[in-house]
Amino acid sequence: xxxxxxxxxxxxxxxxxxxxxxxxxxxxxxxxxxxxxxxxxxxxxxxxxxxxxxxxxxxxxxxxxxxxxxxxxxxxxxxxxxxxxxxxxxxxxxxxxxxxxxxxxxxxxxxxxxxxxxxxxxxxxxxxxxxxxxxxxxxxxxxxxxxxxxxxxxxxxxxxxxxxxxxxxxxxxxxxxxxxxxxxxxxxxxxxxxxxxxxxxxxxxxxxxxxxxxxxxxxxxxxxxxxxxxxxxxxxxxxxxxxxxxxxxxxxxxxxxxxxxxxxxxxxxxxxxxxxxxxxxxxxxxxxxxxxxxxxxxxxxxxxxxxxxxxxxxxxxxxxxxxxxxxxxxxxxxxxxxxxxxxxxxxxxxxxxxxxxxxxxxxx
Numbered sequence: 001x002x003x004x005x006x007x008x009x010x011x012x013x014x015x016x017x018x019x020x021x022x023x024x025x026x027x028x029x030x031x032x033x034x035x036x037x038x039x040x041x042x043x044x045x046x047x048x049x050x051x052x053x054x055x056x057x058x059x060x061x062x063x064x065x066x067x068x069x070x071x072x073x074x075x076x077x078x079x080x081x082x083x084x085x086x087x088x089x090x091x092x093x094x095x096x097x098x099x100x101x102x103x104x105x106x107x108x109x110x111x112x113x114x115x116x117x118x119x120x121x122x123x124x125x126x127x128x129x130x131x132x133x134x135x136x137x138x139x140x141x142x143x144x145x146x147x148x149x150x151x152x153x154x155x156x157x158x159x160x161x162x163x164x165x166x167x168x169x170x171x172x173x174x175x176x177x178x179x180x181x182x183x184x185x186x187x188x189x190x191x192x193x194x195x196x197x198x199x200x201x202x203x204x205x206x207x208x209x210x211x212x213x214x215x216x217x218x219x220x221x222x223x224x225x226x227x228x229x230x231x232x233x234x235x236x237x238x239x240x241x242x243x244x245x246x247x248x249x250x251x252x253x254x255x256x257x258x259x260x261x262x263x264x265x266x267x268x269x270x271x272x273x274x275x276x277x278x279x280x281x282x283x284x285x286x287x288x289x290x291x292x293x294x295x296x297x298x299x300x301x302x303x304x305x306x307x308x309x310x311x312x313x314x315x316x317x318x319x320x321x322x323x324x325x326x327x328x329x330x331x332x333x334x335x336x337x338x339x340x341x342x343x344x345x346x347x348x349x350x351x352x353x354x355x356x357x358x359x360x361x362x363x364x
Contacts, residue, residue: 002111004088004363008038010101011093012064016046018280019093019118022169024050026091029355031056038085040078040101058085069099078104089362091116091141099128102136112362116141117151118169119277120298125155133159140164141361143278144299165361168302170354171283173346181260184226185251191222192328194293195266197256197281198273200231205272205295207233207240211317212272212324214244220328224249226265228256263288267334268327270294274315279303283349286310286341291334293323303349309341 007030009023023039024047031037036058041048043061051059060081068074082090082105089112090105092098098115105113115137123129133140140159142148148166152158187193194213198204206227213225227237227250234252241250256262259281263269269285271294282303285292292310294300304310311326313319327334347353 002088004035006036006038006085006087006089007362008040008082008085008087008090008110010040010090010097011047012040012042012045012062012097012101013047013094014042014045016050018169018278019116020045020047022116022118023047023091023093024054025170025172025351026355026358027051027057028054029351030359033355033359036085038081038087040081064096064100066096066099068096069103075100075104075107079108082108082110088112089114093118098132098137102132106136112138114139114141114361116143116167117147118143120144120146120150120275122150122153123155123158125158130155130158138163139361141167141358143167143169144302146275146299146302147277165357167357167361168349168354169278169280169283170351171280171287171345171349172351173287176260176284176287179260181258181264183265184253184256184258184261185265187265188222188224191224192267193224193226193265194268194270194324194328195226195228195262196270196272197228197259197262198271200227200229200233200237202233203274204229204231205274205315206237208315208317208320209270209272210237210240210244210246210250212321213246213250215317215321216325216328217245217249220325223328224251225270226251226253226262228253228259228262230255259284260288263290266290268293268324270320270324271300272315272320273297273300276300283345286338286345289335289338289342291327291337292341293320293327295320305340305344309337309344311337 009027011023038058039051043063269290275298295315296312306312311323
């Protein structure tokens with residue numbers, strides 16, 4: 001096999017999120033590993049803005065949309081780019097990137113065309129998807145076993161199993177440890193703090209955490225719940241908290257930029273999500289030695305080990321309240337789960353382990 005020289009990270013999403021963070025982070029690691037690195041980002045996107053200031057990154061910012069794979073001018077531009085840069089491998093982020101970037105890479109003779117899928121959502125069994133997965137993509141990277149299951153849910157033969165590579169999201173433990181942090185919220189005497197973080201959407205299940213908090217009142221030691229995040233359900237969740245009589249023990253913080261300081265404010269991290277592609281926020285909390293209470297759904301059990309690094313339960317408020325009560329009442333349990341949680345992140349999800357797995361995938 002020819003040596004790997006040039007790798008292209010291809011992500012045309014406009015806002016910044018987990019996928020964009022993954023592409024830029026691994027692009028910089030690939031550069032530092034001695035590879036020649038290109039980044040294809042949407043014109044005017046946040047990824048393009050952040051990549052533009054990075055030395056050693058060749059940036060290309062075409063204007064692409066969902067139907068660009070049908071535009072011969074757009075496709076010709078991508079083919080020329082791949083050939084000019086002599087790209088050996090391309091890592092694609094979005095379904096539309098697979099259509100435009102993947103097909104253009106195939107036409108340009110790029111030998112390794114890889115789709116990195118980070119969402120646990122089923123792939124529809126359509127002719128176009130079958131053609132792309134079987135005849136355009138050379139490999140598929142999934143960030144969890146749950147994502148792998150969802151990809152194949154409607155068609156188990158969509159892509160051969162040997163071409164699927166499991167690479168968990170990496171977390172830079174050393175960088176996170178080096179950040180300065182001070183608790184965001186002053187503690188009240190004798191109070192324990194439960195926190196959750198995520199977009200305020202139905203998927204994240206904050207309404208179930210509020211129901212669990214209501215069930216705990218009068219049964220648990222004094223506690224407060226901090227909710228970090230913003231989203232469409234903000235007013236609905238605030239109204240629910242008032243209706244449940246939780247005004248004094250639930251605090252909505254809005255968007256929180258300094259997540260380490262947020263975690264430093266907590267004794268317990270709760271994630272009531274109904275599904276997750278990976279659950280990056282879990283690795284942050286576990287790195288901070290926080291015990292986790294979450295639902296045993298989708299990829300969460302791959303990150304949180306029940307009774308070892310956290311407590312998992314079926315997705316309902318009663319079960320969550322029971323697990324939170326155990327954690328609130330037992331300091332030794334909180335410490336034991338927290339210590340094991342940090343060890344698990346270091347052993348399985350540290351960025352250097354996951355990047356080594358990515359390099360092995362690229363070179364295989």
